[in-house]
Amino acid sequence: MASFLHGVKVPHRKNTENMTAVKMPVGKIVSIPTVMHIGAPANVVVKAGDLVKVGTLIAEANGYVSSNIYSSVSGKVLKIEDKLLSNGRVAPSVVIESDGEMTVDEGIKPYEITSKEDLIKALRLSGIVGLGGAGFPTFVKFDTDKAVDELIINGAECEPYITSDSLTMVEKTDYIEYAIQVITKFIDIKRVIIGIEKNKPKAIGKMRQLADRNPIVSIKLLPSIYPQGAEKVLVYHTIGKVIGQGKLPLDVGAIVSNCTTMASIGEFLKTGMPLVEKCVTVDGDAVAKPQNVIVPIGTSVSDVFEFCSGFKKEPKKVLYGGPMMGISVPDMDVPVIKNTNAILAFSEKMAFLPKTTACIRCGRCLNTCPFGINPAGIEKAFKRDDLDAAEKFGVALCMECGCCSFVCPANRPLVQTNKMAKATLLSQKKGK
């Protein structure tokens, strides 16, 4: 490998790294969206008035790239209603009134896996999606006839504040190990590499022990430089392979899976319980009691904050995910979904970014971009409607990691412009 890709030193602010996860009691109401993944919304299979239990199927995968959705509580379905989701899509949500009992569905039982087909089928049933953020249905990644050299487990967790992944590595080591054992037994994978940033000694310790027990597994320590957890960056830094524009890890013979996804797979195979709860880092300067909380999926963000003793400062911005790539949400009624790894609340001081000034052509954006994109050049090109130039500067490669905007001394909205330029390019190409 030539050298590490560029990136930025973000403040870590891992305030919750030494806390164990606390399970919160279920709220009165959960609202579970039918889209918590990349792909088609799942088809609702329950109706108002139906009684459901923890683990009862409430929406069925609609097509290949889609995912099953299960109830996270026991209780009664109140209604199915269309809701605006954080990605801007409107999709039906199943609203369930909890009876507080958390009775488990009778159908939940451990899986006997005897073949690759069994495994793919089980993963498909599990409702597990990429929990690192993208929410791509997990079984699709493994459902391949191509040769797989490496399974790379993403334990980088490079976003500030978030500690739920490293906590999962520490607390659910057994499940991760079980998932690795089953997957490598039925899918031909040459080696398993766990990539972890150096700033997580506890998780590294646990994963080292795991690697000692399983010769197929090795650990790759990564520098604490954002964005180590980005898929293409992780693959390059662990196995030295370059994933080209528009390509997937499988094109270079690798499958990348987040460590929490692996833990969920292990838990599902061992217990039969599908993905119905999620460990979420609750933090931010407005939160009274930052901690990691195990939350039933569909619980509203406001219920979670309330469990963390509410706010010590008035919240002015609430994020799904970390501050570098997280999505700001319009209100606190939005639910915790499958791929929510953190919810952060910020006070006035941190909710608004500094004023934008003129570009001084310092080149910081260009020199920190992991992929060598020229964000300042793209911004100028986009302003003069020169999409060809924007494309030449590499806009299509942009993964929106936020390094450019983070370092810009003029506080220019570079990621935002990249997003717009990418969308414009895409619609232009579709139009042709």
Add this chain to the structure above:
Amino acid sequence: MSNKLNLSVSPHIHSKNSTSTIMRDVIIALLPAAVAGVVIFGLRALGVIAVCVAVAVISEYIFNYITKKEQTIGDLSAVVTGLLLALNLPANTPLWQAAIGSIFAIIVVKCLFGGIGCNIVNPAITARVFMLIAFTNLSSAAFPTLVDTVAGATPLAILKDGGLVSIESLVFGTIGGAIGETCKIALVLGGIYLLVRRVITWHIPIIYITTTFIFTFILQDFDILQSLSFTLSGGLILGAFFMATDYVTSPATKWGKVIFAVGAGLLTVVIRTWGSYPEGVSFAILLMNILNPYICSWTPRKLFGGKGK
């Protein structure tokens, strides 16, 4: 919980850098050279510095006011331009000429091209060259009031005539020259500060100075002492650390910086050796400023997994 939440595109945190913190760092880095200039050349030097800085800031303020633009003097870039111009002038510059130079730098070179970030050449250097041509009576150097030195000729002129200048006086700056260019210790101190604060990278200053030294070394029949004297004379160190590294008018990529610095080094020696002016740093940087857009387009960063692969 009915309060409204702010919605914005990620990222939601930001580094502490801003244009004004960068400019503040440049000012801090120039202070040792400014202080050394005042010590070596007397209070008159302070007058030139004060006039240049004040006129630069006021010019920008008035320009923004008249053209109804947002006020930008808070970013401190006008202070940097004024300070750099002053440090490039001899202490005996008539104050009215210093003021006109400052107005030229800010209004003509910077504001008329669209303000900070839009100028195509470095304002301070261009103003210095403008003054050199416009005010023919302006000498290129004043002489130290502090100690007795060879009067009447700058080190470059002496060296060009085959004379010798002591390395010690070149390092401490007790020689003729512009206010901020003579004390190399102060300049290097400031340069190191900029490197440590990551305001600049080492590429341009180190390669510029090295290129100048090597080219001189060849032309001076491999006489190390003489070549070292040439390298430490004139405005090279000031130019290499503080003018050639100007973001707006120099390349951002590593290889762009290399080409820019090598070009500036070669031009400096060519002008010093065969030109009619004894000093070539200002002209060399100005010429490379003009070539900068081309250098930038020749040296893009390689895209990771880009379509070319």
